Amino acid sequence: MLIQCSGRVYSAEQALPLQRKTNNQGLETFPTLKEVKKMAELERKDYQIWGEERKEALRKSKEIIESWGIRMPEVEPQVLDLGLGDFYKVGLIEYWIANSEKEGYCGKFLFVFDNQTCPYHHHNFKHETFFILKGKVKMVVAGKETVKSQGDVLAMEQGTDHSFTGIGPALLLEVSKPCQPNDNIFESKKIGENGIL
Numbered sequence: 001m002l003i004q005c006s007g008r009v010y011s012a013e014q015a016l017p018l019q020r021k022t023n024n025q026g027l028e029t030f031p032t033l034k035e036v037k038k039m040a041e042l043e044r045k046d047y048q049i050w051g052e053e054r055k056e057a058l059r060k061s062k063e064i065i066e067s068w069g070i071r072m073p074e075v076e077p078q079v080l081d082l083g084l085g086d087f088y089k090v091g092l093i094e095y096w097i098a099n100s101e102k103e104g105y106c107g108k109f110l111f112v113f114d115n116q117t118c119p120y121h122h123h124n125f126k127h128e129t130f131f132i133l134k135g136k137v138k139m140v141v142a143g144k145e146t147v148k149s150q151g152d153v154l155a156m157e158q159g160t161d162h163s164f165t166g167i168g169p170a171l172l173l174e175v176s177k178p179c180q181p182n183d184n185i186f187e188s189k190k191i192g193e194n195g196i197l
């Protein structure tokens, strides 16, 4: 497993001392190797697009989001093609604003381009609720198709398969229990390790 830090690539072991943080008493703290590995798994760098393709996707999405008058959080987004190499068909851009196992919650914004799909999956641990902030999406929930538009709310129980596709570009807010590695179980076995990410 490789970890990117200040533009260089390290193994999880090498990255360990680089992940130091200062706690509220001003003391340096170091995460455990297990925590660093978990962080890297959640960053999902192997499932994102990079280079010019990434820059272009971010430029295009930013233009749309700005035209809606929305300012996104100052975090590095995950520009996910989920390893399938067909970003504008299967993929999405995620802006994580919180994911705390300790405090028990997660919040992120999900952006899809027109006709781009976050593919069919479920979670065994994570319960999540979507709020459609902008645009319109076709959602498939447990095999049933439904259209959700700006202002709609949809809760997703554990074990319920779901996907969504932009009908035009769309922005969703997802609030949920914490995201954990291996809790995204995709229908397509080509994603992650035999469908598990």
Ligand SMILES: [Fe+2]
Pocket (backbone or CB within 6 Å): 121, 122, 123, 128, 162
């Ligand atoms: Fe989900």
